[in-house]
Amino acid sequence: MASSSLSPRLGTPSNSTQSQGDRKTSWTPQSRNPVSARLYKVLSTNFDDEDTRQALRTLSDLYATPKGKEVQTVVEEADDDFSPETAGPSATNASALVELVPGESAARARKNLRRDMENQLAEGSKKFLEALGEVDAKLQELQTHVAAMRTSCDEAETQLALTNESSKILLERAGNLRDERQEVEDKKTIITLFLARFTLNDSEVEAISSREVPISQRFFEAMDKTERIREDCRVLMAGEDGSTKAGLEIMASTSSTLEQGYEKILRYCSNEFRQVGRDSQLEVSAGMREAVHRLRKRPELLTEALTSLSETRQTTLLSSFITALTRGGPSGYPRPIELHAHDPLRYLGDMLAWVHQAIAAEREFLESLFGLKNDGRMVGSVRKFDSKGEEEDWIRELMDLAVGKLCVPLKMRVQQTIRSQESSIVSYKIANLLQFYLMTMRRTIGEHALLSTTLKEITDTSYKFFYDSIETHSQTISRIRLDHDDPSLAPPIVVLDHTQVLREVMTVYQSSLLGDEDEDEINAGINQVLDIMVDPIVVMCLANSEEKKKSRPRWDEAVFVLVADVVTQNVLSAFNFTAKKQADIQVIVDERIALLTEEHSANVVSDAGLLQVAEACRNHKSDEPLSRVPATQPSDLQQALHHFSIWLSGPEVVQSPRLAQLTMQRLHTKIHQGALARLAKTYKMICEEVKKPENRYEAASTLLGRERPFGQVHLLWQVFGLEEDYEDEDEDEDDEDEEEDEDEDEDEDGESEEEESDESANKAKGDGADSDQESDQGESDDESEGESDNNNPPQKLS
Structure with a gap:
């Protein structure tokens, strides 16, 4: 049939000489062929959708076609045993995998797709039911164990209640026995008193009065008995019958005996004290202790x-x-x-x-x-x-x-x-x-x-x-003068030696504390020493630095004074009792940091090439466009921005050579970050002025976007590793402090300044803790920015 259908087209030559109109007529039906339209639709379909791809991959896995010998085996089994009504999804898939005729597997898949999906869902549901059945069995077993445990707990609680009841009875019985024992003891004491004798025998009289009998336990027992007899006689004489002759005689006899006994104790103690007092080893015998106790009467x-x-x-x-x-x-x-x-x-x-x-x-x-x-x-x-x-x-x-x-x-x-x-x-x-x-x-x-x-x-x-x-x-230290020929910014050896002496003094003081002193006592013991030893260092460094600055203008006075103050503060920071003096020095350090930050900010803006542009923007008058000012003309501005872009690639963005003399990285980072923050605000001010229409810059965004950071201030903050509100927070705090100072008296101004200095010191500690991380972020931002294309500036430097 194919050859017969093609033969008319290859027949007589007259067919090739058809007119153009006839060819159009014969092409029109062919272009409307449904198969062609279906092919065009399939070819024009977009399969980039992830859901469509996932669906196709699922169908491909479900109806995967085996290779090699597996095809032959599957074909034979499919031809012999295939029955759509009885076969499961696997059998259906197996029969669908074999294509004896092209497109046969696809036709089978379309025909049995719903059934295959339902069978797979049924198998999955069956597995879930089996798993849940096992869980239900385990829960039933667990419930049985819980019931048994509850029964055991009830039995234990019952036994505990019985034990408590038995113990209560036993305790009550023990208390009754204790009361009975006390009553028996009282009766025994009363009986003993009543049975006491009222006279001394010959042996007891001899022990008290005779010098030949030494003082011993026998003597003290006789003395005790004598005193007891006197007490008993007083009780008898206070009765209803009044004093009796026998009672008076007993009192007189015992009084004479007691006086003889005390005289004997005095002679004994005097003799023993003279002997014991000369010995290096002091020992007290029981007889001596008892004799002293008797003499206290x-x-x-x-x-x-x-x-x-x-x-x-x-x-x-x-x-x-x-x-x-x-x-x-x-x-x-x-x-x-x-x-x-x-x-x-x-x-x-x-x-x-x-x-x-x-x-x-x-x-x-x-x-x-x-x-x-x-x-x-x-x-x-x-x-x-x-x-x-x-x-x-x-x-x-x-x-x-x-x-x-x-x-x-x-x-x-x-x-x-x-x-x-x-x-x-x-x-x-x-x-x-x-x-x-x-x-x-x-x-x-x-x-x-x-x-x-x-x-x-x-x-x-x-x-x-x-x-x-x-x-x-x-x-002596206050009279020392610095060497004007020495360019070093390190503290003088004399200052270091003096601080070492101060450290040793405070170490000795700390070791001398007993641990039970309050804060006022601790501070009172060291404040005078700190005033005498610390204040001359601060005064000497300040006075000598000013004098040396006059003879050596290029010498960095601010860094020298700050380093000296920080060295002194580091010595004090190791001891808790120097908090007041640390606060005093912190005020000076904060003032020096503020001064050094101002100077360093001006130097950074100048090194970055934006000083003249910034001054022109600040001093700009509204009657003249900024683009006509010599320092901010487009060519000059472009040159300044190019210099600033080159400066951003240098090492001064991360670390300042001038601040390298600071021994504390925290101060270095704080001052340098403060300068970078002001540089970023300066750049922001320049960008805002350039973008203003009244300054008449042509293509202001293009002018700023030619050089890094492409007129985007947030990118500059990322390069510096700082937050955009870094400088705004400091300015807000300064404004609040100024408003408070206007409302307070002059006496309260000093206290306010001390509180502000403490807050700035605490903030400096917090900033210094993150300085290394922010500096590393700035370096990575700078490197990424250098690799970006100037014509297509990146949206984020990372």
Whole structure:
């Protein structure tokens, strides 16, 4: 049929000689052929849509055509077993995959597409049902376990309630037994009192009155019994029958016996005190402690005995102190204290430690002597003197008398050591050492003791000598002049040495704090030192920098003063108690930062080539277009913008060579970012002036877009690594501060300035923390911008 249909067209030559009109007539039906229209529609369809592509990929996966031998196998199976009514999706797909005739698989796919989709959905739903069935079974099992657990909990709760009820009964029974036991004890005491005897036997009388019988427990028991008899007699004599002859005789006899006993105790204590007072090892026997306790009922006898003890202890302690200074311990160990006289700290420390050890031993001896119990005070904690006990008064008085003779040799040697010192550090260490022992002695023997007052006197002398030393050194520093030929901006060696001395002084002061002082006490102890040592440094650097600036105009005075102030502030920042002085220096640093930022901003604008253009824009008069001003003519403006574009590719965008002398990267970043922010605002002002119609620039956007940053200020902020509101926040804060200053008095102005300086310091710390990240962002922005095309400026530099 194909050959027959084609033969007419290849027939007689007359067909080739048809007219043009006939050919048009024969072409028209052919162009309207539905197959051609369908082909054109298919070819003109756009398959770039992602949903269409995904649908085609899904169909392709569903009806994928196998290759090789698989085709033959599938064809055979499809021909033998294919049944559309009984076959599943896989069988349908398999039959559709084999194309015995071109287009057959597509026809089958169109025919069975809905059925295949429904079968696949049915299989998926079946799998979901199976999975959910397993979940339901597990939930049923879990519910069974929960019910069993609830049953166990109910049983445990019931058992707990029974246990509580049983314990309650047991506790009530124990309380009743305790009350019964107390009643029995009371009855026992009453019976014991009633059974007491009212007379002494011969053995007890001999123990009290005989000198041949030593004082022992037997003696004290006899004394106790005698006093008890007297108390019982008083009770009997106060009865309804009144005084009896037997009662009066018992009272007279026991009174004579007690007086003999107290006389015997006095002789015993005086003898024991003379023997114990001469020994270096102080030990208190139980008999001596009990004897002192008995004598407290006779204050006049106790005073006589303790007077002999204090005299003996004074002589013994003074002799022991002189021996420790000159001879040392037994067999030469420990070595004599005066052998270390060349080392003042060790020399004084050993003497004061010996005195403190002697006082501690004396305190322990007296507490044991008077039988004072431990009050729970930790070793080294503050001793409380608010108690008005008689024993505490005796102890303090005896300790003061015992160490009173040590004050003269101690004071003489300490003053001699203080006057021989030349180093202010050593003088301050000595003063703090004396201050430490002064506080220790006050907490041990009281503020009004003779040794405490002596230590207070020599401590004041030591501090006075130290203050005179540092004041002399500070005056020497204030008279130092800088070398005008030295171009360095680093602080002078003298200043660094002085700050090192200041650091050591504050370290010594910090180590001398006991930890229980309040903030006012801590600041009061160091403020005078800071005023004497810090203020001359600031004044000297400021005065000498101004003088050197006059003889060396190119020398950077602002950076030098700022570096010196920052070095001093860094020394102070390591110590919390210097907050006030740090705030004072921070005010000066903020002023220097503001001044340096102004100068650096002017230099940056000048280096960037926008200084003349910016000045012309600021000084521009409205009667003349800006494009006619010499500095802002299109050619001059184009040259300035080109210079600015080249400057953006240089290293000064990231770091300023002038600020490299600053040791603190935070200040370097803050000042440089402030200058860059003002440069960005200057560029913004230039762009706004150029774009104004009254300035008559032709193609202003094209003029600005030829060079980076192409007239787009936000791109410049990205190059600098800054936020666009960086400078606006500072200006808003300044405006608010100015309004507050106008409403306040002159006295309040100073306080407001200090608060503003603290806020700026805190903000500088926050800005410095992100300086490295912002600088890196600026460098990456600059590099990306350099790679962009000038004719097609990018919308974002990244």
